[in-house]
Amino acid sequence: MTRPAIARIALNRPLRRLFDYLIPDSLELAPGQRVTVPFGRQTLTGLVVEIGVEPPPGVNLKAIKGTLEAWPALPDNTFNLLTWASDYYQHPLGECLFTALPPALRRGRPAQEKADESWHPAATEAVLPANAHRQVALFNAIKESPGISSSALVKSGFSRAQIRNLQQKDLITEGAKAITAPATKDLPAPTLSAAQQAASAQMPEHTHEFSATLLYGITGSGKTELYLHYLKKHLNANEQALVLVPEINLTPQTLARFRRYFGNRIQVWHSALNDGERLSTWLKIRNGEPVILIGTRSAVLLPFSHLRTIIVDEEHDSSYKQGEGFRYSGRDVAVYRAHLNRCPVILGSATPSLESWHNAQQGKYQLIRLEERAGNAKPPQLELLDIRSRPLEAGLSRPTLNSIKETLARGEQALVFVNRRGFAPVMMCFDCGHLEECPRCDTRLTYHRRDHAMRCHHCDFQMAASHTCPKCQSENYKPVGQGTERTEDTLAEQFPDTPIVRVDRDSTQRKGSIQAILKRVNTGEPCILVGTQMLAKGHDFPNVTLVCVVNADGGLFSVDFRAPEQMIQTLLQVSGRAGRGDKPGKVLIQTCHSDHPLLTNLCQGNYAAIADQLLAERETGALPPYRAMAIVRAEAETMQNSLQLLDTLKPMAQSPGIEIWGPLPAVIARKADRHRAQLILCSDSRGHLNRVLTQLCQYLDQARLSSSTRWVVDVDPQETG
Numbered sequence: 001m002t003r004p005a006i007a008r009i010a011l012n013r014p015l016r017r018l019f020d021y022l023i024p025d026s027l028e029l030a031p032g033q034r035v036t037v038p039f040g041r042q043t044l045t046g047l048v049v050e051i052g053v054e055p056p057p058g059v060n061l062k063a064i065k066g067t068l069e070a071w072p073a074l075p076d077n078t079f080n081l082l083t084w085a086s087d088y089y090q091h092p093l094g095e096c097l098f099t100a101l102p103p104a105l106r107r108g109r110p111a112q113e114k115a116d117e118s119w120h121p122a123a124t125e126a127v128l129p130a131n132a133h134r135q136v137a138l139f140n141a142i143k144e145s146p147g148i149s150s151s152a153l154v155k156s157g158f159s160r161a162q163i164r165n166l167q168q169k170d171l172i173t174e175g176a177k178a179i180t181a182p183a184t185k186d187l188p189a190p191t192l193s194a195a196q197q198a199a200s201a202q203m204p205e206h207t208h209e210f211s212a213t214l215l216y217g218i219t220g221s222g223k224t225e226l227y228l229h230y231l232k233k234h235l236n237a238n239e240q241a242l243v244l245v246p247e248i249n250l251t252p253q254t255l256a257r258f259r260r261y262f263g264n265r266i267q268v269w270h271s272a273l274n275d276g277e278r279l280s281t282w283l284k285i286r287n288g289e290p291v292i293l294i295g296t297r298s299a300v301l302l303p304f305s306h307l308r309t310i311i312v313d314e315e316h317d318s319s320y321k322q323g324e325g326f327r328y329s330g331r332d333v334a335v336y337r338a339h340l341n342r343c344p345v346i347l348g349s350a351t352p353s354l355e356s357w358h359n360a361q362q363g364k365y366q367l368i369r370l371e372e373r374a375g376n377a378k379p380p381q382l383e384l385l386d387i388r389s390r391p392l393e394a395g396l397s398r399p400t401l402n403s404i405k406e407t408l409a410r411g412e413q414a415l416v417f418v419n420r421r422g423f424a425p426v427m428m429c430f431d432c433g434h435l436e437e438c439p440r441c442d443t444r445l446t447y448h449r450r451d452h453a454m455r456c457h458h459c460d461f462q463m464a465a466s467h468t469c470p471k472c473q474s475e476n477y478k479p480v481g482q483g484t485e486r487t488e489d490t491l492a493e494q495f496p497d498t499p500i501v502r503v504d505r506d507s508t509q510r511k512g513s514i515q516a517i518l519k520r521v522n523t524g525e526p527c528i529l530v531g532t533q534m535l536a537k538g539h540d541f542p543n544v545t546l547v548c549v550v551n552a553d554g555g556l557f558s559v560d561f562r563a564p565e566q567m568i569q570t571l572l573q574v575s576g577r578a579g580r581g582d583k584p585g586k587v588l589i590q591t592c593h594s595d596h597p598l599l600t601n602l603c604q605g606n607y608a609a610i611a612d613q614l615l616a617e618r619e620t621g622a623l624p625p626y627r628a629m630a631i632v633r634a635e636a637e638t639m640q641n642s643l644q645l646l647d648t649l650k651p652m653a654q655s656p657g658i659e660i661w662g663p664l665p666a667v668i669a670r671k672a673d674r675h676r677a678q679l680i681l682c683s684d685s686r687g688h689l690n691r692v693l694t695q696l697c698q699y700l701d702q703a704r705l706s707s708s709t710r711w712v713v714d715v716d717p718q719e720t721g
């Protein structure tokens with residue numbers, strides 16, 4: 001009697017288990033292949049994990065219904081990567097594997113594109129009547145994204161009639177053009193500076209061997225140019241490359257630079273793509289087309305088959321770590337992927353993460369230093385401005401306002417960095433001391449004056465703001481502290497003739513608004529930019545010569561051990577927006593702690609020294625990267641339930657080599673009416689920690705928890721509050 005053939009299948013469920021099914025005689029299966037299986041009364045899409053497993057005794061297995069295609073949707077190396085990540089991050093394999101499929105394929109749709117015409121420019125310039133604005137805009141949209149589909153164009157507001165019209169005028173052509181690298185003779189690449197050349201010469205030579213390189217290049221040193229040169233030199237016409245970036249929409253210039261070099265070989269991957277666009281790009285990658293993919297975090301999980309280089313730009317950026325569900329770090333997975341694929345990975349930053357800096361010092365990563373700015377630009381001068389005894393106008397000191405005035409008078413632009421959006425962080429009653437709190441979280445509500453609303457930045461709660469104190473009805477009820485809206489208002493009063501451009505999550509919500517803002521700034525006309533973190537990232541505004549930091553002190557005394565690192569990175573990144581063109585840049589940092597060693601070191605502009613110092617502190621505290629860390633988080637309807645669950649886990653985790661902190665309530669103990677607590681585990685041995693976590697997860701999976709209790713494991717947490 002022959003044994004029945006059995007396959008183990010992963011489903012897209014948050015379950016830490018796989019499901020066994022009989023393989024019908026006629027079916028040939030491979031790991032990573034999509035199948036349909038009966039599940040209860042439903043039919044679900046599954047992914048084959050293993051074939052030929054032992055059938056569990058005494059169970060009547062159902063049979064697989066069929067395959068969705070004859071080839072594995074996830075080829076070996078991608079499949080192995082995700083299996084590794086599932087184990088490393090303690091996340092159910094099914095959900096990990098399905099993350100690598102586009103939504104359409106998760107739902108069981110066929111792996112082929114719907115017929116949707118794609119458009120290419122057929123002329124270099126559109127000769128059209130002066131009043132044909134929409135036609136010109138349409139032509140430019142196609143020129144900027146060759147291969148763009150009709151549906152994508154319709155989505156951005158063009159009509160099918162307008163598209164046909166351009167086609168009839170022979171300005172655009174239809175057709176799914178194969179991906180080839182077109183020559184870009186119209187745009188000569190700048191010759192690398194001596195410093196860039198020296199860095200370039202140290203870049204990894206072999207694209208068929210694993211190597212990890214940390215490119216530490218100060219802001220404005222021309223790292224992007226180096227990536228372009230590297231790809232141009234080392235990537236063959238039939239190979240694939242991946243360039244990870246923290247966020248695509250914020251820096252359209254970078255994308256444009258890549259497109260000028262590589263034309264439609266450049267494809268993008270980010271959360272704003274629609275399902276059709278995702279499927280189309282996914283298929284190109286899976287089919288091995290020689291794509292250079294510029295993408296955010298999840299791009300690292302895609303099924304590349306000819307991947308020869310991975311670049312992680314701004315590798316320190318915290319957005320590489322997924323904050324919910326499958327909590328992977330795109331950067332760390334990229335390094336492992338390079339290892340599996342035997343190819344180089346290049347991590348670039350002006351402010352490398354302490355993890356990568358440590359790896360470079362240990363000799364695990366090769367360190368390349370690029371410490372001069374490209375072109376004629378010089379590093380900006382940083383100055384601390386102690387505001388303890390200075391009168392402030394809505395947070396801005398006289399010297400700061402004077403510097404802005406001088407900058408504008410020279411016809412240049414200024415950037416003012418505020419770390420909070422909204423008008424003011426709190427509303428306070430100066431008679432009874434009442435502070436308006438979120439009814440659902442242990443946080444204060446932020447006042448947004450534009451719509452006279454109080455909002456919680458931690459949950460979606462909002463309410464109309466009141467003019468008098470809700471508690472004692474006093475009229476002495478006022479906003480306290482600085483938000484972007486308030487700074488914008490103050491600057492508008494002080495500089496009535498100057499355009500003020502606010503950049504934060506509120507002002508950029510509408511699609512295309514960030515592009516419009518950037519375009520305006522890039523005209524170079526004098527203006528003042530006011531904004532949050534968003535302004536710190538990767539922008540290249542040559543006419544910004546002054547950067548003002550309204551308050552630098554946020555991260556100095558935080559309980560989160562990563563706060564000083566993140567604060568310094570943000571300050572240096574935002575400072576790096578000053579003086580990127582021919583004119584020198586200046587940075588004014590307002591602080592109440594001008595003698596704090598972190599800030600005084602910052603003014604030397606020497607990130608390497610700061611990183612060394614912060615690393616020494618991490619070593620003393622036995623914190624990452626010197627030890628592995630994981631957090632088990634619990635949330636429930638009461639704090640008692642959360643703490644109780646973690647208390648049960650603690651003895652199970654206790655073992656030689658594991659240090660345990662907690663359980664303790666989280667810093668924001670109540671968020672959206674859920675009570676949150678955490679248990680922190682540290683160990684010198686990552687392997688041991690991983691085994692302990694596996695046991696905890698097994699226990700938690702089987703434990704009878706109240707239906708409202710949730711738990712997660714976060715490996716290498718970015719936030720420990």
Ligand SMILES: Nc1ncnc2c1ncn2[C@@H]1O[C@H](COP(=O)(O)OP(=O)(O)OP(=O)(O)O)[C@@H](O)[C@H]1O
Binds near residue numbers: 225374
């Ligand atoms: N060799 C060069 N000659 C002239 N200009 C250059 C050269 N290399 C780069 N540049 C210019 O210098 C500016 C900064 O370059 P780039 O944006 O690549 O820097 P970066 O290192 O990525 O900066 P950041 O980390 O601050 O984002 C850009 O305007 C770029 O066009």
Ligand SMILES: [Zn+2]
Binds near residue numbers: 441672
């Ligand atoms: Zn809230």
